[in-house]
């Protein structure tokens with residue numbers, strides 16, 4: 001018998017209730033205070049936001065609380081923004097297996113976010129309305145921050161080490177070559193608006209539809225290569241805390257990440273959001289809806305975020321943070337560097353627009369029970385009963401068509417459409 005085994009056997013048995021109690025107390029001490037502020041100026045009235053600080057992983061158990069902060073910047077109307085605000089959180093949570101521990105829950109969250117975004121998009125498109133929305137959706141559980149986004153409403157992180165980094169990716173055709181390639185490969189055309197004399201004006205757009213964004217929720221009248229599959233990034237802060245600034249493009253068209261962080265440094269979150277909006281207005285005027293949420297994660301033994309230490313070469317550290325642009329989770333080297341600096345531990349990052357890559361192959365689909373649960377919409381379907389709710393062309397059993405998890409016929413059709421494998425057929429004519 002090894003020494004380790006010997007010493008383990010000598011440990012007295014601790015009752016389970018005591019262990020759980022210890023865990024709860026530890027979690028309570030380890031959890032940051034979450035303080036936030038919000039400010040907005042409307043030009044078109046298409047920005048919406050969601051703040052929910054009383055969510056619970058296990059309903060009825062306050063020690064499992066988490067917070068959600070989200071911004072929805074609508075276009076061509078407000079219905080997609082409102083629908084997403086009302087339905088997205090529920091759709092994400094329903095995609096997380098029940099009975100998960102905190103660790104499992106956090107690990108399942110990135111995939112659940114993908115499923116929730118796609119489900120919300122399908123449900124909205126079935127209503128036959130034509131508006132669309134960006135979404136930046138932030139889940140805070142303890143020191144772990146998970147951000148899912150489509151479109152160009154950014155979320156930045158200002159750590160107490162004085163490093164400002166971007167947690168989202170801009171899905172703008174003008175700035176994202178990878179997305180231009182994907183849209184073109186899926187059957188869309190990318191180009192600028194033509195005016196008299198053949199002069200091209202404005203940002204790059206995709207046609208049909210003329211949208212400047214490559215990902216959104218809604219946009220039924222635009223090609224289905226405009227996908228709702230979010231970029232997801234999950235990080236864990238050190239217990240020094242940090243500040244998130246989540247805002248619509250009205251802010252980011254006026255201010256860089258560093259400028260926004262600087263505009264509100266050392267000021268409580270409630271006031272900080274107002275200062276960021278004021279600074280954007282000062283530099284650019286009110287050209288667009290401008291919405292800002294500032295969220296502080298504050299060590300529980302401090303009343304406010306501690307004073308900022310002087311910035312330590314933000315550009316160098318900022319670039320370290322973004323060393324990897326890969327589709328998969330972070331490189332060990334980056335993780336180690338950031339951990340060594342005690343700033344941020346990068347847990348997960350994935351931005352692929354391919355559903356198969358995002359849902360993985362090992363998704364539990366209830367195959368044991370004979371009933372298949374769709375990995376996107378969570379609907380139960382037996383493989384023989386493969387008729388979609390709103391009937392379309394009959395397809396083969398989806399599980400035979402690809403290696404990924406089971407998808408119901410409806411979600412399989414959506415997947416094919418997003419990949420340009422069938423012509424765009426809007427569900428309802430205008």
Ligand SMILES: [Zn+2]
Nearest residue numbers: 374377408411
């Ligand atoms: Zn489904």
